[in-house]
Amino acid sequence: ISKTKYCINACLILLSLKHCSCIGACGKASLSSCSPKVCIVGSGPAGFYTAQHLIKARQDVEVDIYERLPVPFGLVRFGVAPDHPEVKNVINTFTQTAKHSRCSFYGNVNVGKNVSITELQQAYHAVVLSYGAEGNRSMGVPGEDLAGVYSAKDFVGWYNGLPSCRELSPDLSCETAVILGQGNVALDVARILLSPIDILKKTDITQPALEALAESQVRRVLIVGRRGPIQIACTIKELREMVNLPDTRPDMVAADFDAVKEALKDLPRPRKRLTELMLKTALEVPGEKEQERRSKASRTWGFRFFRSPVEVLAEPSHSRIAGIRLAINKLEGSGEGAHAVLTGEVEDVSCGLVVSSIGYKSLPIDPSVPFDSRKAIIPNTMGRVKQAAGLYCSGWLKTGPTGVIATTMNNSFDTARSLVEDMDSGTLDVSAAKPGSQSISALLEKRGVKPVTFSDWEKIDNVEMKKGESSGKPREKLLTVEEMLHVAWT
Template structure:
């Protein structure tokens, strides 16, 4: 049965009608219940319409002139983290949507939104319908800190917080409490820096972006004036990049707040550091240790908000008051080893930081997609070798042309208020527009 026939019969769909890498994908496809590629046109199923899914579809279509690709997406709208993960003040990163749109509109590519693989259609059914299935549905779970109090009100995962201000339907009811003075972000990657920047950015910087209106309204009333970005290792190990750090350094009405002791020995260590890491660290050193120019000092003196890194710290407990988060207890670490291989070792010392908002940005966890696909719950991955997995009726999918209806409504709504788009925030709204 072809993928298209499967969709028509099983889901009652409303439809509108490198060579080495390809070789590895083609190996053993007859095991999936389809004939080998050599005897017929290959049919490929891609589960997930984020960047990985669309890049996979794009390369497949370019690699063979007879391949057909169906992209399945759980939500009614495509693009995954490009829509729901990229910071709203980074519109240039979202330009890749133009390329993805060309792929989705290709005659040998079909998009099926509002189809939950594993629930609406099983992996076994897809295996019988396609030569190969590519799982690119991302990591939708939150990595736990594993400390007492992490489930208290006032503690959020970065994934959920980012989803809240980017309009991810599952995060629409988050309503974070921004009435505190100090926020602590645990983790020092680009997502942590994005969250810090959004918390501290002047509203005028955000109001013309595609940030959701509820988030914009909440941030306009926010009392957060200080953000600490905490990491278990040192300045030479942060996971952020220089672009995001430079944006923090230059953020209007905001001054850096560093601890000079955290940078002890760092200047001497730079001679053996690769250039990208060296430039990033030099910017941190300049921000933390150098005497600013008269103009920069005047800017800092006038700033009403502040941010800073805190290194060599690991959370051991979220402190409570009145039934909600009121602070975080941090273990003080020392490093053993050097460079990216350095690891944190507890010293036995701790310090308490008072704060009313804690955001965990320590990474995500993949979730199982169905009983027919093996899943390592400890590592939170699907066991695989070189990428190859070791081995409901009534659903109406959203096609890409349906998505374009949603896109048009969102962009028109945005034009009215001077934004690139104003997103629909619930699946119900999305589907109502898609089927109009």
């Protein structure tokens, strides 16, 4: 029986080799050279989830992931709040994918600069763009370039060790900070600004950020949104963390919650629970224990609804900010579809720090790739880039900057499914041999670019964790590309 099985298997292999277009003149074939080769640009959640699904869906596909930085994991490393270590557990799954025999990681490769999309398309059967949203949405108001105004992306990058934000050095000598936007990132920034240092000391927040926050004079944080409590963009987990944050008390405007109680019954369950917690925090008289806790608090936070930025106000010297002028809005429509309309009234708030958390924005990578600059996404249908055969996209580049990591996972799986469907149906021709990383590595070498492998990253990881261990932290991140490369290659 085993002999028969062996013969059948041998015949099947010979038959498959006969039909494979990559048999050389000598009649020999490399199974690897016959494999469909896919290249993914970007090693954040979108890139890794796309790779994971492709490897699982087809036993022959080979995936190469290219990343501009020497370190992988994108916003899991540089976006997730330091006090949310449980969210970073997805790194374990991504590591398994990166170590799979059919997956390779190439860090320190700047696609669009070191190698073009066209060159990747020549080397691979398919190219998936998953490089996320590294731009900032502009407020579009006078004074937003003054000292003391930061984008949430840069502020988060600063305390999370993103090399390009290392020099940010925000001035935290003021008492009041205003955050524009009411999503989870806005609440992350508020929480980090107000968290007791003893909590932050046990996280992987960077040492310079820890030192700056230890000296911070910020005692009051206002989280401003253009619509009302029913339209707030954060989730209940983040709100609960704010409500329970040690040494803080909420400071809300009761009038902002007029008519909210009446609307509760028509809300979907998650939105209803979130709104109920807000109402309770804003309007209910707390119990004795909570009252005592609040009375001892030295810091305050609060939502300000129905407000839009009109102008950042400057000090007399015009060198830095003195406050922000907010337009007062009213809502037209109801529920999620309600939109803010100006009333003509304004309100000035004195503050020394403004963090704009109104959204990340994807940027075009290469003139050859279609890009919708109004929506800041690549035009696509289920991840297939329009009018560009063999080109796909996943993550925020595909949808815009929405949702949490689980949302990105599902949208990346969808892209991977589209790609596999195209391979299976023959819409994407994978019969001709492609050189994959072989030719790209040769190009990079010629251009003086040395990629960082996943085992090189593991050296960086090891050093960071050892540095953290000595100060009671999970890790102490290396803050410059130079340091990272030095550790990777020694």
